[in-house]
Amino acid sequence: MIVMKFGGSSVANAERIRHVAGIVKSQTAEKPVLVLSAMGDTTDHLLAAAELALTDGKVSVGAIEELHRNTLRDLGLEDPGEVEPLLAELSSLLTGISLIKELSGKTKDYLVSFGERLSVRIAAAYLNSIGVKARAMDAWDAGFLSDANFTAAEIDPESWDRIPKALTPLLEQGVLPVVTGFIAKNRQGNITTLGRGGSDLSATMIAAAMQAAEVQVWKDVDGILTADPRLVKAAKPVETVTYEEAAELAYFGAQVLHPRAMQPCIRTGTTVRVKNSYNPGAPGTRIIGTPEKKAGPVRAITSRKNVTLVDIVSTRMLGQYGFLAEVFAAFAAHKLSVDMVASSEVSISLTLDAVHDLGKLKKDLSRIADVEIKAGKAIVTIIGDVRRSSEILQRAFAVCVLLGLQVQMVSQGASKVNISFIVDDIQAGEVVTALHRCFFEPLE
């Protein structure tokens, strides 16, 4: 069997749901389990409605009701019997919030759960109407159990057994389960959520627990690309990446799965395939355990702009201990999250996102070292094969020499699939383009 996951924008309206249903119908022979997010931005709209109920005492669900009712109508469907009751329950809940003026994590999770519960019912009804025997299922009926950490719950290990127990009989009867992403229930029976964007994790968890042939995560791009297509015209889909490479790409801003979503599949070695719903025939990108033999040294090149470089130099560091601890303590005290780090005997350089006012940090650090703060930098990251890092470094720096670039800091992550360096913000586009040419565009 396989798992197919579609996010909010893929099921945003009747037209998109029809399209998704077509893709699913063409793969019924593979025995798919479908995992869906809430329609469009419904999760955001639910949270906004909750805020409004809380602060202004207003219950405003009109737009959410309309979206779901219109979608049913545009799909030529009657209410399968559960959409209206769910909408009524949602409206009562918002009235409750407006009266008691309280919005705990527990209530929030209960509230946002309506998005996914509505979308699976509409999609399942539509699939049935086009001759695909489908059943809408809430995650808890599909075997999901979580802890009670509302808004960011962890999946309980018992789910590994519960999920196949719940879903296998349906697949055997030729029924296609349409399961809510994102949500679960704890042992007390309260609804929880796995954190924003959590339906990828729901899908990979089902795939791993069911030992699926693969889990397809459908997006609106041709898989993972070798570079940001807005920067590099020749960017193209990567055929395969390892779980580790995909995780690095996610941290560096590539539009892929959340690293947490890959965890269940790493455990079982289940293939994750990123597919394009606008181009279903394209193979997409496969995320797998071990790198393919024929793959080149580099998978992708990313860049992140608007980064600040902090240079800290201390003569005290030579042969001393505790200096790095003091430096990091200062960052922790100011709640600043450090991204890249490089150090020598007497100096340490690190980077931060440029959203912070660093005046106070500088003052604190100046007690123990000379500090220089340089804004307007960019991190360029090469994600590639661990075992070929020397080759990658050599070719990358040859490119920098050709461009006459001064590389200001380099670090190779401990996972070693990530080589990052700092250049000036304005040079980022040029560097990424040139590196892409070097690694991905063979000379004619």
Ligand code: ASP
């Ligand atoms: N609907 C949820 C969200 O918007 C979960 C998801 O889309 O993955 O965060």
Ligand code: MG
């Ligand atoms: Mg969403």
